[in-house]
Amino acid sequence: MVVIESLDQDGRGIAHADGKVVFIEGALTGERVTYSSYRKKPSYELARVDKILRQSFMRVQPKCVHFDMCGGCSMQHLDARAQVAVKQRILEDNLQRIGKVKAERILPPIYGETWGYRQRARLSVRHVLKKDKTLVGFHEKNSRYVADMQHCEILPSKIARLLPLLAQMNESLSIRDQLPQIELAVGEHVDVLVLRILQALSPADEVIIKKFADTHQVQFWLQTKGPETVVPFYPLDAPALNYSLPEFGITMPYAPTDFTQVNSTMNRLMMSRAMRLLAPQPGERIADFFCGLGNFTLPIARSGAQVMGVEGSATLVKRAAQNAAYNGLTANTSFSAMNLFEMTEEELAKLGRFDKWLVDPPRDGAMELVKSLGADAPKRIVYVSCNPATLARDAEVLVHLKGYTLKAAGVMNMFPHTSHVESIAWFERE
Numbered sequence: 384m385v386v387i388e389s390l391d392q393d394g395r396g397i398a399h400a401d402g403k404v405v406f407i408e409g410a411l412t413g414e415r416v417t418y419s420s421y422r423k424k425p426s427y428e429l430a431r432v433d434k435i436l437r438q439s440f441m442r443v444q445p446k447c448v449h450f451d452m453c454g455g456c457s458m459q460h461l462d463a464r465a466q467v468a469v470k471q472r473i474l475e476d477n478l479q480r481i482g483k484v485k486a487e488r489i490l491p492p493i494y495g496e497t498w499g500y501r502q503r504a505r506l507s508v509r510h511v512l513k514k515d516k517t518l519v520g521f522h523e524k525n526s527r528y529v530a531d532m533q534h535c536e537i538l539p540s541k542i543a544r545l546l547p548l549l550a551q552m553n554e555s556l557s558i559r560d561q562l563p564q565i566e567l568a569v570g571e572h573v574d575v576l577v578l579r580i581l582q583a584l585s586p587a588d589e590v591i592i593k594k595f596a597d598t599h600q601v602q603f604w605l606q607t608k609g610p611e612t613v614v615p616f617y618p619l620d621a622p623a624l625n626y627s628l629p630e631f632g633i634t635m636p637y638a639p640t641d642f643t644q645v646n647s648t649m650n651r652l653m654m655s656r657a658m659r660l661l662a663p664q665p666g667e668r669i670a671d672f673f674c675g676l677g678n679f680t681l682p683i684a685r686s687g688a689q690v691m692g693v694e695g696s697a698t699l700v701k702r703a704a705q706n707a708a709y710n711g712l713t714a715n716t717s718f719s720a721m722n723l724f725e726m727t728e729e730e731l732a733k734l735g736r737f738d739k740w741l742v743d744p745p746r747d748g749a750m751e752l753v754k755s756l757g758a759d760a761p762k763r764i765v766y767v768s769c770n771p772a773t774l775a776r777d778a779e780v781l782v783h784l785k786g787y788t789l790k791a792a793g794v795m796n797m798f799p800h801t802s803h804v805e806s807i808a809w810f811e812r813e
């Protein structure tokens with residue numbers, strides 16, 4: 384029996400027993416539990432909860448019937464507001480422990496819808512011989528197996544209802560063993576499903592897929608190899624895939640395999656917050672590093688500032704430039720493809736002087752970029768992060784080596800019921 388002291392980054396309860404740390408799935412802070420270990424190492428154990436002897440008042444009944452088995456969510460058993468509090472504590476702990484920094488101000492968390500929010504998802508498809516059926520869904524917890532799910536509470540309800548029907552459709556295809564993945568992109572005017580196919584469709588398969596699209600009002604795209612091979616399949620006259628940022632008068636067309644934020648409501652709220660913190664002004668020169676398809680670049684450009692978007696994917700750089708043109712923002716935007724993990728002081732200097740930076744890296748963070756800051760560094764950096772550990776690591780460089788102050792930081796609940804922590808931090812150099 385142990386008492387849970389806190390939750391870790393993956394939503395597991397942390398306790399101590401026999402001189403070891405024990406990470407217990409399904410247990411919440413303050414709970415007294417018994418557990419069974421499934422991995423034992425010299426300094427720690429991984430375990431699952433057996434019995435809850437004293438229950439947390441924050442515990443709630445998971446909405447999804449597949450919660451115990453599906454790896455798509457890990458925190459549905461914790462009240463949604465308490466999840467945000469946990470994420471905020473994880474952010475503050477990381478900043479303090481890894482970065483040895485403390486924000487002058489903690490920003491109030493940003494919340495959105497907690498159900499049906501996930502407009503992007505990669506669903507696995509497996510025809511399981513032993514069960515003689517197809518499974519479509521996320522992976523099971525800690526497993527490579529596809530979860531046997533009939534429904535999903537975090538996908539938009541229309542798409543969630545299609546999961547068993549997509550499984551049935553796959554059963555009737557000649558290539559049912561050659562279709563490992565369905566990627567979902569819910570736009571404002573069209574719901575796109577990308578079928579990753581390893582073998583060409585037969586004429587009969589085409590008929591089945593077209594009938595499904597007509598019945599359920601979705602558009603299918605096909606992907607034969609890498610993301611660049613994606614092409615619309617049916618119907619070809621569907622509306623374009625896009626999302627909008629009404630506060631900034633911006634519409635973003637995109638391809639279903641492009642990186643876009645998974646939660647469009649939260650994306651709008653995040654954009655408002657980022658623009659308030661960055662406060663771009665006409666006449667300023669601003670960099671948007673890891674710009675993707677221009678999600679931050681174009682709102683910044685709307686202010687009248689000159690913006691350079693820098694991004695590793697040539698496809699996204701091209702899309703960002705097209706989107707700037709689509710929104711009438713070519714005059715004050717430019718884009719460049721560059722591997723930002725290999726940034727050096729010389730390469731950064733070649734980009735010229737910037738007044739401000741917006742940085743939105745992948746989970747690995749932006750270490751080489753922040754290490755490359757020289758004497759001409761911007762006065763303000765707004766850093767959007769999907770990994771508090773790398774944010775904290777980069778914050779240490781910014782604050783302790785590069786002379787910035789961490790003015791504010793806060794969490795944004797981009798991925799409710801999962802352990803992902805999205806956050807934003809504002810650094811200022813006097």
Ligand SMILES: C[S@@+](CC[C@H](N)C(=O)[O-])C[C@H]1O[C@@H](n2cnc3c(N)ncnc32)[C@H](O)[C@@H]1O
Nearest residue numbers: 673674675678694695696722723724743744745
């Ligand atoms: C978290 S996404 C942010 C994208 C964009 N800011 C948005 O909000 O849609 C991170 C971006 O970093 C890009 N990226 C990943 N590794 C990179 C690298 N080594 N150099 C430059 N960009 C990279 C990805 O292609 C992706 O577009």
